[in-house]
Amino acid sequence: MTDHVQTLRTLFAEVLGVGVEPGHSFTGLGGDSIQAIQVVSRARAAGLAVSTRDVLRSESVTALAAAARAHDRARDDARPTAPPRALGPLAPTPIMRWLGELGGPVDTYNQSLVLLTPPGFGAAAAExxxxxxxxxxxxxxxRLPAGIGATDGTGAAGAEPVVPPAGSVAAADLLEHVDARDTAQEALPALTRERMRAARRLLSPRDGHMLRAVLLDRGPARQGRLALVVHHLVVDGVSWRILQDDLRSVHAALAEGRDPAPAPVRTPFAHWADLLRADATSGRRTAEAGRWAAALRPDPHPLAGVRAPGGLDPESAEHTHTLTLGPEVSGPLLTTAPGLVNGSVNDVLLTALALAVLDWRRADADAAAGPDEDGAVLVDVEGHGREDVADGLDLSRTVGWFTTVFPVRLALGRPDLDDARAGGPALGAALRLVKEELRAVPDKGIGFGQLRHLNSRTGPDLAGRGIPEIGFNYLGRFPMGGRADWDAAPGHAFALDDADDGLPMAHAVEVNAAAHEGPDGLTLSATWTWAGNAYPAERVRELARAWFTMLRAVAAYAERPDAGGLTPSDVPLAQVSQADLDSFESQLGALL
Structure with a gap:
């Protein structure tokens, strides 16, 4: 037990970058679900079997260590007798069909990452x-021989991608070696970006070229750069963390003269895709259809309801706006504030966004278009998608695009927006409401995509109900500013989705936020993108500023002695309402 505790303390510290004691909880230290997946992967490599749910729900490192041993036995008993399918035709997943429905070019749709390489890491080692x-x-x-599947959203048959065997794609064909020994340090970022643009153009899904790599070799005495440009169909935010860890382990093996073989993948993506397709018509999934239809009911207010599919301009640099919150706000916002209601970072960010939209449209002349009794804000939320939907799954080392997209209707009623902006009790009430709404989402929303894109009975109805105007994605935390080998290279932040010219936007307005851990602490960066034919630029910038105003208010609220409180999902056996809990806590506070 003591060994398990020490191992988990070390893993928590590695992932979170903080000191860890046996009584600390993962979420109490500011950890999120994406970082929890990293802990699961590293624990597996250290000989411990824990689940993402274990990491997030355990009250302490000690409790998680106890769960690890029991969970290990349960996992051993539950292992399938036959290995899961990894190769051959791939059933297009909901997010793949979602991309196909946008109806634009996707050949070079990618994400990228630039890493610092050890001195002397040359072409042979890179290959x-x-x-x-x-x-x-x-x-x-x-390999994508003829498209990514049906584009009508009903789950009709379409050309399926194919996963060929190991060894069928040669790294030598995908790697460019650049001699950068004579390149000045200050010129290195520009050279890297130039070669990455060229690599992007060489992506070719139909030829099985889903990855391009560029090594900028600085010789035996200086760190170089390894840039990876990967098609978004096969990678997501969690995948990048897996690949980064693998490169560290591969280099260590090469340095010791060992075979550079990363730890095996326990659940292949093809097996996961098969499970999703089968589960899409199960009773438990079809029972959710009414819930999702209700979430997508029409609403007359801007950025509150839905729009008809299609008709949006492509993404463009002219319609992009980025804001950053400094450590003095981001620190408490991303660590202290979620713990106030036993919640998550998404609870905090979406509460502030919903309040900002209500405040934004209160000043909009169009707000007179209809009543606003429930204060509803409809948002398409992206999740990492690696949910425990079947026994025996372990997706902690599976690389692929798992993202889920699902609508959430945040009905805040008629909050006192002035009090919320001041960090008052109205903000706390909204935070508890949003937390409960998100907790009520089954399996963190994975079922919506299955019913919308993989079920021929429920798909047409959900497709006809439209798409939320606003899309939201929190990408999690990314260490930045480090100088160690295999850290993200300075001057190259983790790239958001890099879409092809002409690919229409999925939402009228999209928000992509990420936390960056640097030498000075946590910062929160948010990039707003909007369709040019949807909203004027200044109106979107106003909304972006309103969101950051509400986020600052959350940080201020977190300093209040009466901040936070229980919500019904914290005491499910008691079956009490939020009003009952608030009354009880008020009476208890008076007695104390």
């Missing part, structure tokens, strides 16, 4: 490292 990634992670070899 072996990239080959190890290609052979370990099936989706990096994906």
């Amino acid at each position: 072996r490292a990239v080959q190890a990634l290609l052979d370990t992670h099936d989706m990096l070899r994906l």
